[in-house]
Amino acid sequence: xxxxxxxxxxxxxxPERVSVYLDDEYxxxxxxVVAAWLQxxxxxxxxxxxxxxxxxxxxxxxxxxxxxxxxxxxxxAEIRRNLNKHDTPEGTIxxxxxxxxxxxxxxxxxxxxxxxxxxxTFRPRxxxxxxxxxxxxxxxQEIIDEALQEIDEEELAYRxxxxxxxxxxxxxxxxFRKKLSGFLTRRGFNYAITASVVERVWAEEQDNxxxx
Numbered sequence: 001x002x003x004x005x006x007x008x009x010x011x012x013x014x015p016e017r018v019s020v021y022l023d024d025e026y027x028x029x030x031x032x033v034v035a036a037w038l039q040x041x042x043x044x045x046x047x048x049x050x051x052x053x054x055x056x057x058x059x060x061x062x063x064x065x066x067x068x069x070x071x072x073x074x075x076x077a078e079i080r081r082n083l084n085k086h087d088t089p090e091g092t093i094x095x096x097x098x099x100x101x102x103x104x105x106x107x108x109x110x111x112x113x114x115x116x117x118x119x120x121t122f123r124p125r126x127x128x129x130x131x132x133x134x135x136x137x138x139x140x141q142e143i144i145d146e147a148l149q150e151i152d153e154e155e156l157a158y159r160x161x162x163x164x165x166x167x168x169x170x171x172x173x174x175x176f177r178k179k180l181s182g183f184l185t186r187r188g189f190n191y192a193i194t195a196s197v198v199e200r201v202w203a204e205e206q207d208n209x210x211x212x
Contacts, residue, residue, distance in 0.1 A: 002043040003027070008035065020052075028052075031059045061088050061096045066105075075108050077138020112139050112147035124156035129188020157189045157197045165201050176202055 007021035018035040034055045068082045083093045100106040134144045168179045184194040
């Protein structure tokens with residue numbers, strides 16, 4: 001049996017939402033974008049009401065994703081996990097992700113490239129560490145491989161080592177090598193690069209000390 005819309009009232013606590021009254025009784029609340037086509041006097045059957053409630057659920061999930069994105073850029077997997085925590089149906093999650101893609105609000109490829117660029121600039125890491133970090137963010141392996149393709153690991157290791165080596169300048173060679181190698185290994189650089197860079201930095205420091 002159809003019910004008639006007898007009132008549409010903006011909610012005081014949230015102006016972006018509208019309270020819908022059917023047959024003079026409060027029925028449910030909707031986001032304005034969902035309620036845009038409704039008008040007083042219109043009749044809604046059960047199927048129309050179901051469709052409205054589904055559209056409302058999708059819009060609520062989309063706003064939840066936007067709020068989650070307001071803190072920082074996220075991957076699709078992070079958004080999916082967040083929506084799953086709120087028991088969002090899988091179909092709604094897919095709809096939200098598709099909408100975010102259309103609006104250029106989620107892009108795993110851009111995320112991976114930016115992540116690698118920022119790490120390389122501020123906290124250089126090797127491919128192994130970067131790959132692990134991006135996997136934890138849920139980025140696909142193919143995208144990770146693309147993002148890591150152009151990095152110069154030896155240069156990144158050298159920059160990281162130069163910055164950290166000042167802590168160990170008073171140590172003898174065995175301790176210097178142990179400390180700096182351990183640091184670079186924890187940053188995800190492999191043995192060959194670590195050994196080469198540690199020797200290079202040690203030689204530079206010895207030359208500087210001799211020149212001084």
